[in-house]
Amino acid sequence: MANYLKIFNIPNHYQFHRGGQIDNGIIAYETWGQLNQNKSNALLILTGLSADSHAARHSANDTAGWWEYMIGPGKAIDTNQWFVICASSLGSCKGSTGPCSPNPRTGQAYRFDFPDLCLEDIANTSVLLCQSLGIDRLHATIGPSMGGMTALALLLKHSEYCKHLVHIASGMASPPFSTAIRSLQREAILKDENFNQGHYSAANWPEEGMKFARKIGMLSYRSATEWADRFPRSLKKVPEHAFGSEFPIESYLEHHANQFVHKFDPISYLYLSRAMDWFDGHSYAQPRGSNPLGRVKLDGALIIGAETDLLFPVALQTELHQLLQKAGIKSELVITNSIQGHDAFLVDQQTFTQLVGDYLVQSAV
Structure with a gap:
């Protein structure tokens, strides 16, 4: 385990969304900035499938992170203002417990004995992590790609835990393609x-x-x-x-x-x-046919897509934006002309820095 990682111990007998449980599970995470006195300046970044907790460099690890251009002092996600949390997802191989971790009952890797994993499980353990830090409510959850769907899972399971949502290159469910x-x-x-x-x-x-x-x-x-x-x-x-x-x-x-x-x-x-393919935010509609986001409490949301995204085309971001608006939530939809497709949020620095930075500044007013 890298010595710069912080560790959250998941409560024993943690129950998975689709059944099964684990003991002695952990979530590896990193933080940037300082939590203010009333603990109201916390941002949670939920990662894509292959990303880990190291989103940007910090004093304990000066290696560039996967979203280096976005996070740091004076950057779009300004760590002089915000306390930023990013965890390696439950189920990954980047420090958090997953199917390649040792099963405490056997001492051998779980492999396919690991419980069925859902994005709801990643969302739930992320909330437990934040609560362990004394955070009663996040200022914002920021999720690109798989992280965007995980952010929706978090909102659907914990409807009042976030004030704001920044949702990037994702949707309510994976399209057939x-x-x-x-x-x-x-x-x-x-x-x-x-x-x-x-x-x-x-x-x-x-x-x-x-x-x-x-x-x-x-x-x-x-x-x-x-x-x-x-x-x-x-x-x-x-x-x-x-x-x-x-x-x-x-x-x-x-x-x-x-x-x-x-x-x-x-x-x-x-x-x-x-887990990405299993997630379906529409299934939370109660009753069936109603707005699945109808119970979500947000002060606002920023939904970003790219015209050239094949994995999560703009129709998905448009749908989410409309559902949020119908739920009475102030939502801003931005479709960029970035040519880098789904990976635009990693590559098109100028566009995404401006969008995310401006939204966070406005949300703090």
Whole structure:
């Protein structure tokens, strides 16, 4: 366990949304800034599938984080003003308890004995973490991608726990195209001969399955418009063997797949991927057909999408915005012209810095 991580001990006999429980579970998290006296300046950042708690550098870890441009003194999420919390998701392999963690009853990794994981479980343990810090209500929850759906799960399960929502590149549920992409990723991992029903090792890692899963993912994270700009078709090389890598886009996919393959645990990937596809915010409508967000109490929301996002197209952000408005919640919808597709929130720094920073400034008034 990295010594810069803070640890929250999940209460024993923690019950999962779909049944099952764990003991001795932990959530690894990091914080930036200082909690004010009345504990009203807390922001919770909920991560995408493969991200961890290290969203930005801080005094205990000077390594750049996955949202470095967004978080820090004087930045859009200004840690001179806000107390920021980011945790590695329950079920991940980034310090928090997940299927690759040892089961205290056996001493061996849970593997598929880990309970069925839902985004509601990630949301619930995130609230428990924040409550353990004395935070009765968050000023805002900020969630991109999977984190956006987890933020909705949090609001649906804890309707008054957040004053504001910043929801990025996500939606009330995964559309069929997104589920198809993730289904193919899971299939690639499961069919790798080294996966061995989850009994793989560092020496026999399901590399090919993880590489294919990452390449499939990369096809959906960025846009064809961006790739047309970055990879002119005229640029190609002589392949090393018949049907070998010839075009720049092939090298790009291979490079990113090789970088990722040993950085994430295959079973954790399966669990988190499935949790995304299982989540359906519409199922919370009571009675059926009513507004599922009708009981949510928010002072305001910012919903951001990108025109080029294939995974979570703009119709999903529009739907969420309209549901919030029908629930009487002040909601602002912004669809950017970022060409980077689903990953725009990681890459289009100028646009997203402006949007998130301005909203937080206005929300503090």
